[in-house]
Amino acid sequence: xxxxxxxxxxxxxxAPVLVLWLVMSLSGTWAVDKGNFKTCDQSAFCKRQRAxxxxxxxxxxxxxxxxxxxxxxTLQLINDNNKVRLLLELYRLQGNITRVKINELKPLKPRYExxxxxxxxxxxxxxxxxxQDENGVVLSLGSESQRVxxxxxxxxxxxxxxxxxxxxxxSRGLLAFxxxxxxxxxFSYKVTSTVASVWDNIKRVFSSQVDPEGEKKEEADxxxxxxKAKEEEEEEKVEAGMWExxxxxxxxxxxxxxxxxxxxFSLPGVEHVYGIPEHADTLRLKTTENGDPYRLYNLDVxxxxxxxxxxxxxxxxxxxxxxxxxxxxIFWLNAAxxxxxxxxxxxxxxxxxxxxxxxxxxxxxxxxDVRWISESGIIDVFIMLGPTPKDVFSQYASLTGTxxxxxxxxxxxxxxxxxxxxxxxxxxxxxxxxxxxxxxDYIWLDIEHTxxxxxxxxxxxxxATPKEMLQGLMDKKRKMVAIVDPHIKVDSNYKIHNEIRNRxxxxxxxxxxxxxxxxxxxxxxxxxxxRADMRDWWASMFAYDQYEGxxxxxxxxxxxxxxxxxxGPEVTMHKDAVHGAWEHRDMHNLxxxxxxxxxxxxxxQRSGGVERPFVLTRAFFAGSQRYGAVWTGxxxxxxxxxxxxxxxxxxxxxxxxxxxxxxxxxxxKSPSTELLVRWYQTGAYQPFFRxxxxxxxxxxxxxLFGPENTALIREAVRQRYTLLPYWYQxxxxxxxxxQPIMRPLWVEYPQDPATFALDDEFLIGRDLxxxxxxxxxxxxxxxxxxxxxxxWFDVHTFQKHNGAQNLxxxxxxxxxxxxxxxxxxxxxxxxxxxxxxxxMQDPYTLYVALNPQRTATGELYIDDGHTFNYEKKxxxxxxxxxxxxxxxxxxxxxxxxxxxxxxxxxxxxxxxxKPGKVTxxxxxxxxxxxxxxxxxxxxVLTLRKPGMNAGLDWNVMLQLP
Ligand SMILES: *[C@@H]1O[C@H](CO)[C@@H](O)[C@H](O)[C@H]1NC(C)=O
Numbered sequence: 001x002x003x004x005x006x007x008x009x010x011x012x013x014x015a016p017v018l019v020l021w022l023v024m025s026l027s028g029t030w031a032v033d034k035g036n037f038k039t040c041d042q043s044a045f046c047k048r049q050r051a052x053x054x055x056x057x058x059x060x061x062x063x064x065x066x067x068x069x070x071x072x073x074t075l076q077l078i079n080d081n082n083k084v085r086l087l088l089e090l091y092r093l094q095g096n097i098t099r100v101k102i103n104e105l106k107p108l109k110p111r112y113e114x115x116x117x118x119x120x121x122x123x124x125x126x127x128x129x130x131x132q133d134e135n136g137v138v139l140s141l142g143s144e145s146q147r148v149x150x151x152x153x154x155x156x157x158x159x160x161x162x163x164x165x166x167x168x169x170x171s172r173g174l175l176a177f178x179x180x181x182x183x184x185x186x187f188s189y190k191v192t193s194t195v196a197s198v199w200d201n202i203k204r205v206f207s208s209q210v211d212p213e214g215e216k217k218e219e220a221d222x223x224x225x226x227x228k229a230k231e232e233e234e235e236e237k238v239e240a241g242m243w244e245x246x247x248x249x250x251x252x253x254x255x256x257x258x259x260x261x262x263x264x265f266s267l268p269g270v271e272h273v274y275g276i277p278e279h280a281d282t283l284r285l286k287t288t289e290n291g292d293p294y295r296l297y298n299l300d301v302x303x304x305x306x307x308x309x310x311x312x313x314x315x316x317x318x319x320x321x322x323x324x325x326x327x328x329x330i331f332w333l334n335a336a337x338x339x340x341x342x343x344x345x346x347x348x349x350x351x352x353x354x355x356x357x358x359x360x361x362x363x364x365x366x367x368x369d370v371r372w373i374s375e376s377g378i379i380d381v382f383i384m385l386g387p388t389p390k391d392v393f394s395q396y397a398s399l400t401g402t403x404x405x406x407x408x409x410x411x412x413x414x415x416x417x418x419x420x421x422x423x424x425x426x427x428x429x430x431x432x433x434x435x436x437x438x439x440x441d442y443i444w445l446d447i448e449h450t451x452x453x454x455x456x457x458x459x460x461x462x463x464a465t466p467k468e469m470l471q472g473l474m475d476k477k478r479k480m481v482a483i484v485d486p487h488i489k490v491d492s493n494y495k496i497h498n499e500i501r502n503r504x505x506x507x508x509x510x511x512x513x514x515x516x517x518x519x520x521x522x523x524x525x526x527x528x529x530x531r532a533d534m535r536d537w538w539a540s541m542f543a544y545d546q547y548e549g550x551x552x553x554x555x556x557x558x559x560x561x562x563x564x565x566x567x568g569p570e571v572t573m574h575k576d577a578v579h580g581a582w583e584h585r586d587m588h589n590l591x592x593x594x595x596x597x598x599x600x601x602x603x604x605q606r607s608g609g610v611e612r613p614f615v616l617t618r619a620f621f622a623g624s625q626r627y628g629a630v631w632t633g634x635x636x637x638x639x640x641x642x643x644x645x646x647x648x649x650x651x652x653x654x655x656x657x658x659x660x661x662x663x664x665x666x667x668x669k670s671p672s673t674e675l676l677v678r679w680y681q682t683g684a685y686q687p688f689f690r691x692x693x694x695x696x697x698x699x700x701x702x703x704l705f706g707p708e709n710t711a712l713i714r715e716a717v718r719q720r721y722t723l724l725p726y727w728y729q730x731x732x733x734x735x736x737x738x739q740p741i742m743r744p745l746w747v748e749y750p751q752d753p754a755t756f757a758l759d760d761e762f763l764i765g766r767d768l769x770x771x772x773x774x775x776x777x778x779x780x781x782x783x784x785x786x787x788x789x790x791x792w793f794d795v796h797t798f799q800k801h802n803g804a805q806n807l808x809x810x811x812x813x814x815x816x817x818x819x820x821x822x823x824x825x826x827x828x829x830x831x832x833x834x835x836x837x838x839x840m841q842d843p844y845t846l847y848v849a850l851n852p853q854r855t856a857t858g859e860l861y862i863d864d865g866h867t868f869n870y871e872k873k874x875x876x877x878x879x880x881x882x883x884x885x886x887x888x889x890x891x892x893x894x895x896x897x898x899x900x901x902x903x904x905x906x907x908x909x910x911x912x913x914k915p916g917k918v919t920x921x922x923x924x925x926x927x928x929x930x931x932x933x934x935x936x937x938x939x940v941l942t943l944r945k946p947g948m949n950a951g952l953d954w955n956v957m958l959q960l961p
Contacts, residue, residue: 032305035248037570040292044241045260046339049176049373050293054264057154057173061088063137071124073139076105077155077175084179090148090157092141093122096386097395098148098159100169102263102379108180111259112377112586114335117593117623119401122382146385159383165268166328167383174264174371177379181257183243250569253510253576256583259376265330267321270368272756274744275319275329275655276340278312278620278632280304283647283744283759285319285342293339293373298589298619300564300571303636303668306644313562313633314620315589318655319370320392324751329384329392331399335590335621336375337575344368375575376586389747390739396656397738400623403658404600405735408865409441409479410555410614410629411727412836413717414690415701416444416481416663422462423469426480429701430473434834436703438714439721441835442614443473444481444557444690453521454494455484456541458549466549477837479553481616485560486529486595489521496541500527505534508578515577517565526563529594530579530587535601542602552607555614556599561592562619592619596627610867616688620657629659629688637666637697642679643774647759649686653740658731660742661688670697673705674776674813677712681816682772684720685764687727687741712814718832719816723768725827725844729861730765732870741765749786752804758784767824767849767858768795771809771817780810783817791822793849793910798938800911822911823851825858825880830906840865843905844950848882850911856882859892860950862900874898876951882909888955902950909958912941916961920946923953930956 040046058081065076077086085105093099099122103111130138136151141159146166149158157169169175242258244251267273273285276294288294288309296315304312317332319340332338346366372381384395415433420426426443433440451457458466473480488497488506500506506514506525514525528534544550565573575585584591596617603613615628624630632648635641645662652660664683665671671679680702683689693700702713720727730741740747743763745755761771761783769792771783783806785792790803795818801807809817820826826847833839848856863875873896878889887907918930931944941958948954 032301032303032310034305034310037299037301037310038247040295040339042247043337043339043375044245045178045258045337045375046293046373048241048258049260049262050339050341052174052176052262054172054174057156057170057175059086059155059170059175061136061150061152061155063132063134063152066137068127068129068139071126073127075150077102079177082179084177086177090127090139090150091122092125092127093382093398094125095395095398096146096384096391097122097399098141098383098385100157100379100381100383102175102177102261104177104179108182109256110581111180112336112582113380114333114377114587114590116597117333117335117590117621118399119623119626122399159385161385166326166385167330168266168268170264171266172264172369172371174262176260176262178258178260180259183257247569250574252569252574255510255576256376260373261334261377261379262371262373263379263381264369264371267328267368267370268365269325270321270323270328271344271346271366272322273319273342273368273370274322275316275651277316277648277651277655277657278314279309279651280306280312280632280644280648281309282307282757283650284757287344288341289343293341293371296338296340296589297570298562298572298592298621300560300562300618302571302634304633306640313618314592314624314630316620316622316624316652316655316657317372317589318396318622320389320654321368322389322746322750322756324753325387327386327389327392327750329382329386329396330370330372331382331384331396331622332372332374333380333382333622334372334374334377335587336377336585337588338372338374341371341373342368343370376583389750393656393738393740400656401626402736402738403625403656403731403734403741404628405612405731405870406614406629406659407612408724408728409836411687411724411731412441412689413439413684413720414442414444414481414688415440416446416690416692417699418446418693418695419448420445421448422459423465426469427472430476430478432701432703434476436710436714438702438710438717439832439835440478440717441837442479442481442555442690444483444692446483446695447485447520447559448695449482452489452491454489454491454496456496456547463549467551470549470551470553474551474553477835479555481555481557481614482550483557483559484599485520485558486563486591487517487519487521487524487526487560487565490516490523490525491521497525499537500525500534503534503537505531505537507573507584509574510576510578512578515573517563517573518567519560519564526565526573528579529591529598530582535594535598538598539602539605542599542606544606547606550606552611556603557616558592558595558599559618561595561617563591589621592617593621593624593627596620596624600627612866612868616690622655625656625658629661630657631660631688631690631692632662634667634694635663637669637671637675639675639774639776641666642675642682643760645682645686646762646772646774649742650740650744650759650762653687653742654744654747656738656740658734658741659687661686661690663690663692665691665693665700667692668694668697671700672776673709676700676705677709677716677813678773680713680716682774684716685768685770685772685816685818687731689720715814716816721832721836721839722828722830723826724836724839725829725860725862726765726768728865729827729859732861733765745769745784745786752786754784754804755786767821767826769819769821773811773815773817778811780808781817782806782808783819785819787821789852791849791851791911792819793822794818795820795847798910798935798940800939820847820849820910821851822849823853823856824849825856825882827858827860827880837865841901843903845906845908846880846887846904848880848887848907848909850882850909854882854885854911860889862902862950863898876900878951885915885958885960886955887958889953891953898951900949900951904946904948904950907943907946907956909941909943911939912958913939914961915941915958917959918943919957919959920948921955921957922948
């Protein structure tokens with residue numbers, strides 16, 4: 001089908017939104033249609049909440065209600081304005097985490113608490129009371145010098161270590177909790193009793209929550225009662241949008257009325273906060289006083305704009321705060337629409353102003369204040385106290401789990417486009433890689449591969465024999481990904497639709513029918529992935545006998561899972577759609593998380609639990625790291641989009657999602673050749689490395705731009721493949737520990753303020769620093785090499801540079817500035833083949849970069865690359881270290897079992913001096929002399945063909961001449 005036909009066909013079916021979309025996409029204008037998405041002012045609860053200004057909190061802690069039972073403290077809070085009581089729960093969790101939960105003491109109906117995101121009920125530690133008086137209580141947080149002070153009037157919490165306040169909650173009085181209530185004008189039919197006065201009735205409903213004193217006063221004084229009723233009425237008028245809200249042509253019925261929550265956090269001593277992806281913004285978050293707060297609401301934003309706080313496809317409500325002394329984190333576990341305001345008392349100050357403060361001894365400590373506002377649910381917040389960045393990552397991982405360990409092939413290069421037209425196209429693209437000697441592991445099929453956008457099917461003409469195609473790839477040790485989206489074509493001839501409908505698995509609309517929206521297939525239903533039985537069924541659809549034409553080298557991609565609904569409000573689902581007992585409003589940001597969870601489960605199950613899955617998702621939430629990879633969605637072929645891919649993936653890594661990448665080349669529009677080359681060079685050093693392109697763009701396989709550019713792209717992709725052993729090891733670590741793979745420099749150099757706002761360079765693991773060229777026509781870049789005790793080796797020239805410095809690097813179109821940290825050992829494989837799987841048994845080259853103390857350490861991790869057998873200790877994990885002129889390999893996992901045929905073909909020692917002889921000693925006690933070359937100008941020692949097996953003990957001794 002020609003593009004034109006596709007367009008006409010779609011236009012016939014789709015709502016006007018899509019017509020506009022297509023027109024814009026074809027005409028090439030680039031701008032998000034901001035009118036499609038709400039500002040805080042257009043989101044009733046955000047507007048209401050933001051209208052509250054800092055001041056004295058109406059909340060008071062009722063200390064007499066306090067109960068402390070071992071690990072749990074509970075305490076009632078009362079709002080002195082409306083007498084509604086809240087219940088505060090406070091826990092000390094293992095590993096320096098404090099959990100604070102606040103819910104209504106007696107809500108009219110249960111409020112949503114986010115399930116399935118925490119990997120378990122977090123283990124608690126004892127809390128003990130240190131002191132108490134009528135103003136508050138002081139609790140000890142375990143054995144550390146950490147305490148929490150609960151102040152009663154007004155209510156606030158301060159978390160302290162020693163004499164230092166680490167974080168204060170409600171210190172600005174912005175705790176707000178819209179209690180569930182009955183709607184006044186519908187009272188007569190909602191409540192069956194026949195009571196005359198509406199107000200009396202409200203009082204009865206709330207009587208259990210009303211302060212007895214307050215009630216007595218009201219009963220004694222009918223005048224104040226009438227006044228109160230009037231006040232409430234006024235309030236209703238002012239606070240429009242509480243029971244109904246409209247946006248453009250959409251109305252939200254809000255059957256439960258207002259239910260927003262909000263809380264402020266003050267961070268004394270903090271000037272830098274990070275996280276809360278997904279936003280197309282700088283790594284360091286900005287203050288939001290002069291614009292909208294950062295928004296977290298999973299949305300399919302067409303042609304997203306850069307450097308602003310608008311919501312994008314995913315939401316992880318986790319913020320990190322950092323200064324040279326400490327890193328802390330706030331995890332706000334809420335899946336409803338959320339806005340985050342950030343302000344700072346130093347925001348307006350120039351560097352000079354700050355210096356003046358310093359010189360004049362100004363006593364004002366820098367402070368950052370943040371405020372979280374969510375539409376529904378409860379306050380459930382985890383305060384991670386660090387103190388180091390690594391501690392915060394471990395703390396967060398202990399709550400939501402770590403990055404899934406992908407098949408090694410998924411760490412290779414992925415070739416995608418919307419769309420590879422048919423099987424011949426796939427075959428010829430696949431052959432093109434061989435012809436041009438460029439490795440790749442996965443070729444991808446977008447929506448056009450299906451039979452009329454019916455997922456789990458194949459177009460009967462274009463993909464008539466999918467198994468033949470997959471077998472062809474398998475013969476070359478390559479794989480495929482096919483898209484499986486969660487919008488299901490409403491079509492009684494479509495098995496998947498019929499089954500979901502018959503099992504009543506669709507999300508319901510507010511009137512109880514199956515929710516229907518427009519998406520790629522036309523009218524579509526949306527399976528309720530919040531249901532475990534639905535997810536089990538979905539997973540079972542990936543079985544080889546269910547998913548016809550699938551084979552074990554076919555993997556999955558979940559797109560449009562925000563969910564995208566072309567004709568829905570803000571291009572997503574109506575908030576009053578129904579998931580069993582809950583509204584879509586309560587769990588919107590979780591939908592994509594569940595889709596990927598169920599899909600990953602399907603890929604695991606189809607192999608009987610043996611094979612690791614690979615699933616890419618566009619929408620995500622906290623915990624999505626457990627199910628696969630994410631990408632930054634529909635970006636554009638523009639230099640600024642290339643640049644923003646760095647802070648966007650860094651921000652995701654900070655909140656646990658390491659497996660991140662951006663569409664190489666840019667999705668919309670067509671890149672200049674220079675941009676495409678630079679994008680390959682950058683993407684080769686980001687965790688998820690996939691090229692992708694829009695249907696309307698000219699083809700851009702790597703060899704279509706002349707031999708010189710083909711060579712440049714080949715070189716970038718080959719650099720990725722030579723480094724696969726290091727990348728794979730980083731994934732293993734991320735999986736075991738929750739540490740990010742792609743890291744901001746401050747994670748490794750937390751005391752160096754020069755690293756705090758860098759978002760044009762990054763580290764991979766600890767040992768490789770990358771400063772990709774992201775400027776058009778660049779003649780040079782300035783990279784910051786951190787660490788005053790560090791040295792850094794240019795990985796291409798082996799030239800040594802001292803940290804900490806800003807290093808100007810002249811560049812050509814070939815340059816990818818990458819540095820290896822002195823003190824590290826990095827394994828590579830220098831024989832690049834068709835795909836990563838073809839390189840499994842290939843030999844290694846070790847790059848040993850000596851630090852000024854002439855030592856270095858590194859690791860080598862090897863397993864089968866695709867099964868879960870590593871969980872049964874089937875792997876090799878060795879520590880490599882160089883000290884006293886000896887390089888050794890020792891076993892880090894003595895009880896594990898795995899063997900490899902891989903051996904060491906070369907050892908390159910950077911920063912070495914010339915030895916007299918080099919002796920290899922192997923596990924069996926054999927000694928032999930190794931041949932070597934020494935490059936005196938660069939101090940590089942190359943040991944030729946040492947030949948020992950990668951899985952065994954050995955050492956290499958350099959003897960002085
Ligand atoms: C907890 O915090 C203390 C004090 O800051 C620190 O010494 C300790 O290492 C932390 N423990 C963990 C598990 O993060």
